[in-house]
Amino acid sequence: MSKLRTLEEAVAATPEGAVLMIGGFMGAGTPHRLMDELVRQGKKGLTVIANDTARPNVGIGILIDAKLVAKLVTSHIGTNPETQRQMIAGETQVELVPQGTLAERIRSGGFGLGGVLTPTGVGTTVDEGKQTIEIDGKTFLVEKPLKADFALINAKRADYYGNVDYALTARNFNPLMAMSAETVVVEAADIVPVGVIPPDVVVTPNVLVDYLIATENRHG
Amino acid sequence: MSKLRTLEEAVAATPEGAVLMIGGFMGAGTPHRLMDELVRQGKKGLTVIANDTARPNVGIGILIDAKLVAKLVTSHIGTNPETQRQMIAGETQVELVPQGTLAERIRSGGFGLGGVLTPTGVGTTVDEGKQTIEIDGKTFLVEKPLKADFALINAKRADYYGNVDYALTARNFNPLMAMSAETVVVEAADIVPVGVIPPDVVVTPNVLVDYLIATENRHG
């Protein structure tokens, strides 16, 4: 069964209030067409798990501009004054997570692990209210796994089965998120025939991907 | 500074009694020339962390045949009757670890994590003497990280900086082990000029690799 969907169909499948993981780092590796369509369809009350909200009018920032995000789990909002404003005004609830912890929490959700044991954050405000564990005399925070309803992924290429690879620093959180969401939506620059991406080059295995956003075919 | 070493130099750097992680799965992805040289130099009392010991005269099995292994941390010895014999005779100490747990324990060692929280093994003989932790009503085993003095890695290609990629199912534990050992020794089928392996195709970053086993140059 084909995984191809139009942009409209894929976003229509996302209910208001859904938990979304969105790839990208300051906009690089964020699925921009999906962002635009979420705004166009006005999907409200979203929980967004993402490294950052880039800047106003950039990357995930456009969801913030459109006031679609009720809750944000992220490592950094310093580059987006509008996110800070919404947080301070109580319009958006923000959970700040160290970047490496965020990556491992997302991974552990998709890998069936109970959480992450990290030294990062021990003795800082990050450890407030969290369980710690002593292992061989060292203290680690127990950080809980993250899962999502949808992962919105930006890829370099996908084949029609859904095998995916990524481009340079646009990879970032994308392959981790593709493991950890119920439904995985991939916006790829190219969709190529099955067999074109060598098995050793595939980063995200096809079985994880549910929808491929169709690209525009400009010839023929 | 060049990372190239002869087979003899690289193995000579491994002291008797060292803790070795060795890539491979039933021989596929095991660095065979390094195995032969360990036997030739008769490095005794080794601790070996590896998925399996393949079969007699195959893969890591040749270290077993040569009675070089004092301790073995592995997921499976069913295919090697000599390993079983040495274990029952008390010549080799064997710790059996579920394969997915072994992979994550190795990864966590190299990733600076305190261990692994896994549901695998809960309520079985594997959980004996281990700490468990309750997270959101589910029980997980706390499995400790593994580290090694040396990782012996089999690669498809390396460049002269030490960037590495792998071939098909010969990848298996190799990239995980390359993160988790003090000294990482790579036996690659080919060593290519820097820049030949595209950045998106590299699996093990160059900075992790200490020695590259020189390949034989047959022309010129």
Added chain:
Amino acid sequence: MDEKTLIAKRVALELKDGFLVNLGIGLPTMVAAHLPKDMNVFFQSENGLIGMSALPEQGFALGDLTDAGGAFIGALPGACAFDSATSFGLIRGGHLDVTVLGGLQVDQSGQLANWMVPGKMVPGMGGAMDLVSGAKQVIVAMQHTAKGKSKIVSKCTLPLTSVRRVDLIVTDLAVLQPSDEGLILKETAPGVSIDQVKAATDCELIIPSNVPEMQITA
């Protein structure tokens, strides 16, 4: 049809288009040969590949492309390779739709023992514990009895593979489904009576009023 082929054919009926499936070494491996030609099932080899196939032809082997038993395999178009942590992330994380495993014992509560016979066989659990803990569906494919003794018992005496209840047991005599109340006899093998199944089983079975015969094509 021999007993192993019967079991493989019956298990094959549980697989669906698009499924990610892991087949254990031995009998379970035979399942792949009995799928409908037009069904697209993805087979995962736990040593790090999705898209494995039988070796297409003599002489097409590659040492770097093997299954979990170390045997040469093929890779279909669209195959992908990954490391062991990712492989078991797929398994433990609930991405694997079905695992088909052999068994030494399954008990009334649906728990499986398949990795160790103390004092006799110490192969190690390999990937079995992760597979049984993590797969969405666990199917045990095995002979109903071994050396005249039932492998379906009231309580496993061998070390457990996992405390997780398996989803289906397919033997040469019957299809059994574990439930909160015990093992339900869902189907009998062709020509096998309910009494024969009960006689070959070392625990109580729940017998519904209608127990159909396995629908297996020759």
Added chain:
Amino acid sequence: MDEKTLIAKRVALELKDGFLVNLGIGLPTMVAAHLPKDMNVFFQSENGLIGMSALPEQGFALGDLTDAGGAFIGALPGACAFDSATSFGLIRGGHLDVTVLGGLQVDQSGQLANWMVPGKMVPGMGGAMDLVSGAKQVIVAMQHTAKGKSKIVSKCTLPLTSVRRVDLIVTDLAVLQPSDEGLILKETAPGVSIDQVKAATDCELIIPSNVPEMQITA
């Protein structure tokens, strides 16, 4: 030479051939420009690249190749890309030789605060907490004072980045090395006296009998 260039040049002296180095946004980024031409240092961008370089030329930018601030960068031959978990595995796992970070406060015990000013600035810690917890060497590169107040204090009043003691502090006035006993004044900036450093510092300093001047080439 302006103060930032001085700091960058002094930090550059700490880097060695073959090192894996992470440079924070802002002042720390300037360090890359002051390495000897024949030194081969690998710069990691925590968003997933080793081998980053300045953009080689106007017009050579790619949207999929950016630094942690979102600015376009280049990639040197031998660069490699990876996901965020691997990037922080390198950082947290002790594979990163040096991280150079800016600071808001460093205290007498060598602890750093650099991610938050309660009620004023809530940017989030980004990768800073992992970098300070995990790197083999943590170098803080910052102005000694801000708005007339010392950034070197007896006890951080701002939220800590990590409880780990940093390894070196390089400012426009001095090089300080945290130790069990407190901050040791290792070097003074060209033309700066020990008394000037003490006056600009809000805690006790340990003053060795010989405090050399930073050796910086123009």
